[in-house]
Amino acid sequence: MNSDEYLASVREQYENFPYPKRPPEDEKRTLFVTTTEHIGNISHYCFGGKRDLRDGARCLVAGGGTGDAALFLSEQLRNTNAEVVYVDLSRASMGIAHERAEVRGLTNITWLQRSLLELPDMDIGTFDYINCCGVLHHLDDPVKGLNALSSVLKEEGAMGIMVYAQYGRTAIYQMQELMRLINTGENNLQQCIDNTHLTIAELPEDNWYRRDEARWKGDLEELGDIEAYDLFLHSQDRAYTVPQVYNWLDECHLNLVSFTGFTGHKLKYIAGTYVRNKKLQSLIDKTPIDQQQSIAELISGNIKTP
Numbered sequence: 001m002n003s004d005e006y007l008a009s010v011r012e013q014y015e016n017f018p019y020p021k022r023p024p025e026d027e028k029r030t031l032f033v034t035t036t037e038h039i040g041n042i043s044h045y046c047f048g049g050k051r052d053l054r055d056g057a058r059c060l061v062a063g064g065g066t067g068d069a070a071l072f073l074s075e076q077l078r079n080t081n082a083e084v085v086y087v088d089l090s091r092a093s094m095g096i097a098h099e100r101a102e103v104r105g106l107t108n109i110t111w112l113q114r115s116l117l118e119l120p121d122m123d124i125g126t127f128d129y130i131n132c133c134g135v136l137h138h139l140d141d142p143v144k145g146l147n148a149l150s151s152v153l154k155e156e157g158a159m160g161i162m163v164y165a166q167y168g169r170t171a172i173y174q175m176q177e178l179m180r181l182i183n184t185g186e187n188n189l190q191q192c193i194d195n196t197h198l199t200i201a202e203l204p205e206d207n208w209y210r211r212d213e214a215r216w217k218g219d220l221e222e223l224g225d226i227e228a229y230d231l232f233l234h235s236q237d238r239a240y241t242v243p244q245v246y247n248w249l250d251e252c253h254l255n256l257v258s259f260t261g262f263t264g265h266k267l268k269y270i271a272g273t274y275v276r277n278k279k280l281q282s283l284i285d286k287t288p289i290d291q292q293q294s295i296a297e298l299i300s301g302n303i304k305t306p
């Protein structure tokens with residue numbers, strides 16, 4: 001798929017299925033918290049506890065979808081001189097995010113319906129913190145995507161990036177391959193989703209996805225077809241192992257500060273979380289830190305997102 005085809009398919013998917021599903025009226029009752037955007041966590045992970053984003057920080061949410069990260073940041077930065085800039089390709093997603101912000105009475109977000117690949121030419125200044133969650137692994141060229149983000153990052157700034165992890169999504173990649181075969185020639189998105197449900201219902205008990213189903217069921221039940229499309233039918237989806245994350249960052253001249261495990265569990269990347277045997281632990285301790293993280297990832301086998 002070339003870049004134009006990629007952009008067209010992304011638009012088609014996210015105009016039809018803005019992600020994640022978030023009814024704006026829910027904002028009257030609940031604030032959706034994204035662990036990585038807790039400003040205390042950002043200060044802790046990215047700035048050694050020394051940076052208070054409420055003091056004039058500029059934050060960019062790239063590929064902001066229906067708004068979770070932008071809204072949570074914006075709420076925490078309410079009544080400060082800090083600002084949040086939201087960028088997404090999808091008009092439908094931005095519409096929902098904007099509506100949610102209006103329900104909350106948030107006024108510190110700038111809304112841009114653009115591709116993040118255009119950031120280097122957008123003349124929107126530089127940022128202290130950039131969130132990009134669940135987006136770069138869908139680009140046809142994730143190096144270009146990360147470089148585009150990096151071009152608007154302040155020298156001392158930091159990013160919170162979520163991309164898929166490979167081993168924990170093994171069952172998903174088998175399902176994606178299966179559904180590509182079954183949906184050959186089918187262009188109707190809803191029909192593709194219906195075919196997926198039919199297929200899942202027929203999977204034998206020892207099928208890889210069937211055995212793994214419990215780990216995905218919650219999101220599928222909560223988010224319905226939108227999640228089903230994103231999980232099983234995405235036209236462009238790649239995942240990273242620990243060494244691949246390091247290589248990717250190297251290519252973009254960036255340093256890894258920490259794996260967060262996305263939901264805040266950096267312990268997932270520490271082998272000692274799983275290993276009790278002292279002899280085995282001492283063998284692992286002798287290896288470099290990136291290798292220890294790889295070992296932890298392989299022992300766990302179930303990490304979905306770094």
Ligand SMILES: C[S@@+](CC[C@H](N)C(=O)[O-])C[C@H]1O[C@@H](n2cnc3c(N)ncnc32)[C@H](O)[C@@H]1O
Nearest residue numbers: 014019063064065088089090115116133134135
């Ligand atoms: C899986 S959703 C994630 C949304 C949000 N970041 C979250 O975690 O809830 C991916 C989002 O990235 C957006 N997107 C994909 N490619 C993009 C690009 N090149 N520039 C800007 N947004 C893009 C899509 O429109 C979609 O809203």
